Amino acid sequence: MPGHDPLCGEAAGQRPHRNENGRGAARFAVLLPVLACSWLAARIAAAAETNGAAAATETISFKTIEVIQLSIFAGVMGAALLSAIWLIRERGRTAAQNEELKARVAELSGALSRTEALLNLKDQRLLVWSGSGRPALLGELPDDSGAPRERSTFLAFGRWLMPKSAAALDKAAAALRDTGAGFDLVVETQKGILLEVQGRKSALHSVIRFVSLTAAQTEHARLKLEHERIVADYQGILGLINALDMPFWLRDERGQLKWVNAAYARAVEAESAEAATRESREFLPTAARAALQRHHLNEPVFRDAFSTVVEGDRRVFAITNYAEANRSAGIAVDRSEIEALRREYESTLRSHSDTLDQLTTAVAIFDADQKLKFYNQAFQKLWGLDPAFLESGPENALLLDRLRSENKLAEQPEWRRWKEQLLSAYRSVEAQEHWWHLPDGRTIRVVASPQAKGGVTWVFENLTEKIDLESRYNAIVRVQSETLDNLAEGVAVFGPDGRLRLSNPAFRTLWNIPEKLIGNGDTHISELKAVCDAVAKDSTWGDFVAAVTGFDDERRDRHGRTELVDGKILNYAVVNLPNGQVMLTFVDVTDSVNVERALKERNEALEKADKLKNDFVQHVSYELRSPLTNIIGFTELLALETTGPLTQRQREYVDHIGSSSSLLLTVVNDILDLATVDAGIMELEIGEVQVRPIINAAAQLVADRLREHQITLSIETDEAPESFHADENRVRQILYNLLSNAANYAPEGGRITLSARLNGEAVEFRVHDNGPGIAPDVLASVFKRFEPRSQGGRRRGAGLGLSIVKSFVELHGGTVEIDTGPDKGTAVVCRFPLEPRAVRAAAE
Incomplete structure (x- = not known):
């Protein structure tokens, strides 16, 4: 049928629920092709009615333009038709999806309602975190559980849970949110109600669920908590x-070791406690274990002391073992130190008794029953009592009666009352002091010191000699006072309060102090300062006042000098005395100062003369160097073959001139070096010195001389360091002088040994020759200048070689020693510090 579209019908059949707008659009899409066909037929009929020519033209026009328009219109209509069909199909699909979504929303709404009904039960409560924000709180717990309903109070677990439960829950919740670790806990509220807490984490949420328990679950949870407490206590006890430093062990029903502590493992020298248990290492010896088993047949508790070897030492242990139901536990306490302390205590008591027995002060100790327990020899000697009577331990009252009967105590008007007053020391808490004047003229100081256990220690001090000494002391003080008054040295003693305690006439005379100012004996030092400041040029009395009245923690004596306006010069001393007193002494040294000034002027003149001598030596030494250098140069020139032939005698003369000039140049250089050292202007060029090269260089300088006398040089550097810090030129000069000196005294065909080694923080050079050695009378002056020594030597020099060696070594901060003797030659030892701390400007 025209206008019928099967696709539209199929779509309509698939989607029976289209709306009216959809159907209208479908009808419009069907009518569009019909209208297009009707319009095309009308145009063809109109064209048929025209005439032939016009019809032909119109036909041609219709066939070209109209066909194009018709084609375009048909294409547009086809596209519109297809679009309408697609739109109808999509609208039907969308309507179906909407219906499905409505059904799904209704289903989800029902599920949400059921979930909320389940979550809002009265016996559980949930905390849900969907991110890092605040958690959602769902459900409720029973009122008697102790859980608060308020959100803020509920989230503060510490407010309504027991501290231990709150801490465990906080830690588990943090782990759940951070790492996703689930947990199952049983917590206890402050009302004693147990709750089960479960923590789980999904992809988007973290959930903590609080569930109230039934009676059976509560009992089970309570038993679980109790078990956890018991396990915790057990682990804590273990x-x-x-951790105890006492061996401890547990045994099973078979008597085998079940568990031991670390101290047990150390005692049996096992790698660990597990190894000691596994290897069944026994701490107690076999005899001790057998005695323990026999005792447990009748008694569950065993206590005794045994000795065993631990770490190579035999020690005494107090063993306590408990056995019950075929199980036992034991612990060993090291009593070695206690036994040692007990022995030391007994030794101390004996030593204390021996010490008291050696005292000259009489000591007697009575116990709480007033019986004599100890006395020393001085006590027996003081009273002259029979040792057998004292050893019987008499009572204190009986002892007093015995002394009275033997007329060794002064007779008292009321003896009984006096004795009761004396024996009241046993009821006193403080020491009592008494003075006894004996019939034989002795004076005894008696001190009764109560003891903590009720006894009394009596100390009898014979003060007869002390009183006699005091009288003698007072006499001596009077004599010293008279002596002080007649001293030429001024003396004044001030107390801690600054008041004058003692002074002599010389003090008043030196400072022109009015006698009335000191006569009252209570003058303050500030008053004396006001008077003495006027007679001194630069008064030091301000320092005296500070020394007397100051509060320095460290009291130091001081000395000084002051000058008075009348020309007197006084040396003063501030001396701190005991009890905070200060003594000022003044000595008139005017004459001594004048003599001292004269001596200083003379010393300055001598120093100028010495400086003039040094300048002269330096000037002469430098002036000698130039002609000597010329002489040596011309001598070497004459010795050359190119200069001309020389006779044998002339050549000997030239060689003699050359050797003498070189020797003279060496002496001049040595004198110049010594003058530089004495003047204190020599500076060392400190640098790194290689030990072996510098030894070889010094040996090369004396090689010709050694060959001349067939002397062998041995060099030993195996123990020497690679280098040290010093002046390389001066070290080479030192070694050259030592080798030259050794070559001079070594016999023909002899041997010289040059060795270097590290000695602590120093490098030690040693030059030894097998010559005759140095005589004892010469050894004392071996380092003096211009002391030539030709005994046994080939050449007589200026005597400066060893002096230069000593000066240069001491400039480096080192030392020089000489080891010599008959039949062992001479060895000179020079020690240089590896790192010179301070280079002295001149040798001492």
Whole structure:
């Protein structure tokens, strides 16, 4: 049928629920092709009515333009038809999806309602985190559970849970949110109600669920908590026992070791406690274990002391073992130190008794029953009592009666009351002091010191000699006072309060102090300062006042000098005395100062003369160098063959001139070096010195001389360091002088040894020759200048070689020693520090 579209019918059949707008659009899409066909037929009929020519033209026009228009119109209509068909199909599909979504929303709404009904039960509560924000709170817990309903209070677990439960829950919740670790806990509220808490995490949410428990679950949870507490206590006890420095062990029903602590493992020298248990290493010896088993047949608790070897030492242990139901536990306490302390205590008591027995002060100790327990020899000697009577331990009252009967105590008007007053020391808490004047003229100081256990220690001090000494002391003080008054040295003693305690006439005379100012004996030092400031040029009395009245923690004595306006010069001393007193002494040294000034002027003149001598030596030495250098140069020139032939005698003369000039140049250089050292202007060029090269260089300088006398040089550097810090030129000069000196005294065909080694923080050079050695009378002056020594030597020099060696070594901060003797030659040892701390400007 025209206008019928099967696709539209199929679509309509598939989607029976289209709306009216959809159907209208479908009808419009069907009518469009019909209208297009009607319009085309009308145009053809109109064209048929025209005439032939016009019809031909119109036909041609219709066939070209109209056909194009018709084709375009048909294409547009076809596209519109297809679009309408696609739109009808999509609208039907969308309507179907909407219906499905409505059914799904209704289903989800029902599921949400059922979930909310389940979550809002009265016996559970949930915390849900969907991100990092605040959690959602769902459900409720029973009112008697102790869980608050308010959100803020509920989230503060510490407010309504027990501290231990709150801490465990906070830690588990943090782990759940951070790492997703689930947990199952049983927590206890402050009302004693148990709750089960479960924590789980999904892809988007973290959930903590609080569930109230039934009676059976509560009992099970309570037993679980109790078990956890018991396990925790058990682990704590085991941890404590394992930390003890006492061997501890547990045995099973077969008597085998079940568990031991670390101290047990150390005692049996096992790698660990597990190894000791696995290897069944026994701590107690076999005899001790057998005694323990026999005791447990009748008694569950065993206590005794045994000795065993631990870490190579035999020690005494107090063993306590408990056995019950075929299980036992034991612990060993090291009593070695206690036994040692007990022995030391007994030794101390004996030493204390021996010490008291050696005292000259009489000591007697009575116990709480007033019986004599100890006395020293001084006590027996003081009273002259029979040792047998004292050893019987008499009572204190009986002892007093015995002394009275033997007329060794002064008779008292009321003896009984006096004795009761004396014996009241046993009821006193403080020491009592008494003075006894004996019939034989002795004076005894008696001190009764109560003891903590009720006894009394009596100390009898014979003060007869002390009183006699005090009288003698007072006499001596009077004599010293008279002596002080007649001293030419001024003396004044001030107390801690600054008041004058003692002074002599010389003090008043030196400072022109009015006698009335000191006569009252209570003058303050500030008053003396006001008077003495006027007679001194630069008064030091301000320092005296500070020394007397100051509060320095460290009291130091001081000395000084002051000058008075009348020309007197006084040396003063501030001396701190005991009890905070200060003594000022003044000595008139006017004459001594004048003599001292004269001596200083003379010393300055001598120093100028010495400086003039040094300048002269330096000037002469430098002036000698130039002609000597010329002489040596011309001598070497004459010795050349190119200069001309020389006779044998002339050549000997030239060689003699050359050797003498070189020797003279060496002496001049040595004198110049010594003058530079003495003047204190020599500076060392400190640098790194290679030990072996510098030894070889010094040996090369004396090689010709050694060959001349067939002397062998041995060099030993195996123990020497690679280098040290010093002046390389001066070290080479030192070694050259030592080798030259050794070559001079070594016999023909002899041997010289040059060795270097590291000695602590120093490098030690040693030059030894097998010559005759140095005589003892010469050894004392071996380092003096211009002391030539030709005994046994080939050449007589200026005597400066060893002096230069000593000066240069001491400039480096080192030392020089000489080891010599008959039949062992001479060895000179020079020690240089590896790192010179301070280079002295001149040798001492």
